[in-house]
Amino acid sequence: MGIIGVPADWPADEEAARDVQRRLRGRLVLDEEGPAPGEGHVTGLDVAYDDERDLVAAAAVVLDARTLEPVGSATAVGRVSFPYVPGLLAFREIPTVLAALDALTVDPGLLVCDGYGLAHPRRFGLAAHLGVLTGRAAIGVAKNPFTFSYEQPGPDRGDFAPLLADGEEVGRALRTRGGVKPVFVSVGHRISLDNACAHALALSPRFRVPETTRHADALCRRALAEARAAE
Template sequence: MHWPSTPTEAIAVQEQLRGLVDTTDVDERPRYVAGLDVAYDGDRLAAAVVVLDWETLAEVDRAVVLGETTFPYVPGLFAFREIPGLLEALGRLQTTPDLLVCDGQGLAHPRRFGLACHLGVLTGMPTIGAAKTAYIGTHADPGPRRGDVADLIVDNQVVGAVVRTQNDVNPIYVSIGHRVTLPTAVRHVLHLAPRYRLPETTRAADHLCRQALSAAN
C-alpha cells in the first residue's frame, strides 16, 4: 500500500476512504478490547497496543513498535504519523482484539475521518475514538455525574459525545470510528473507565508507549 508523504496526498486518501466508514453496530459483545497510543520524542516514536479482557479488564497481550515518523505534523492528518506503527504493533499481537479504542478522534474530525475511522477501515475492526480534548465542534457541559453525556455538534450534526466518566472530573470526547454506533461507543467507554477518567485501555497503552520510548533513550 502506498503511504502518503504529503498533506495533499493524505487529504485525498481521507476523502477516498471516509465513505467506507460503517456506523452500524457489530452484533457481538467484545471478548478482547485493545487500547492504542503513540508516544513521541521529536520524530522518534513508540506505538503501543495493549489488549485487555473485556470482563475483568486484565491485560492479556501487548505489543510495542519503536520507529520514526516520516510524515509532517499537520492538524487533521495526525493519523498518517501514527497508523504505520500501530498497524505493525497490531500485527505482532498473539491475541486478536474484537474492539479497538484509540486515543484520538473518529467522526469528530474536519473531514469526518480521524484516526479511529482510518484504523477501523484499514483493519475492518470495530473502532472507537476516545480523546482527551475536542478537536472540532461545540457542546453543552454534560452533567456532573458519571454517565452524563452531551452531544458534540458540528454543522448542526452530532459527530460525537462528551462523556463524564467519573463524578466531577473533566469529560472525554467519544466518537464513532468504524462498525459501532455512538450509543454503543459511549457504553463501551463507560465500561472501560470504572475508576478513572480515561478508559483502562488508554491508560495501559499510554503507559506502555511512554515506558518503551524512555527505555530506548
C-alpha cells in the same frame, strides 16, 4: 526491536493525505451496533513521540473486556511518517500502530484509540482510519476537544452532551466520573455511538480515561524510552 521506516507509498504532503482520507471514508461502516461491552477483548492503542530523534513508539494492549485485566500486548517503534498537521495526525503514527497490532498474539477485538473517529473535520480521524484499514470495530476516546462545539454534560457519571459540527452530532462529551471533566467519544468503524459510549463507561470504572488508554500510554512511553537508550 527494529525501527520501522516510512512506507514507500505513504502520502508526502497535506493534499495527498486529505485525498486518502476522502477515499477511505467511503469504506466506513456506520450501521452496525458493534460488540457488546464486557464481552471479548478490547485493545487500547496509544503512541509517544520523540520529535528530536524522529521516533514514534506505539503500544497495543489487549484487555479482557469483563475483568479489564491485560491478556496481551505489543509495541513497535518507527520513524515519524508525516509532519504535524492538525486533522492529519493519523498519518504520523499509523504505520507504527499497525505494526504493534500485527505483533499481537491474541485477537484484539474492539480497538480503542486515544483520539477521534467521526469527530474530525473530514469525519475521518484515527479511529475511523484504523477501523477501515483493519476491518475492526473501533472507537475514539479523546481527552481534549477538537473542532466541534458542545454544552457541558450533567455532573454525574454517564451524563453526556452531543459534539456538534455544522449541526451534525459527531460524538459526545461523556462524563466518566462524577464532577470530573468529560472525555470525548466518537465512532470509528462498525459500532454505534450509543455502544461506543457504553464501552467508554465500562472501560473507565475508576478513572476519567479508559483502562485501555492508561495501559497503552504507560507501555508506549516505556517503549520510547528503551528505543532512545538503544540509539
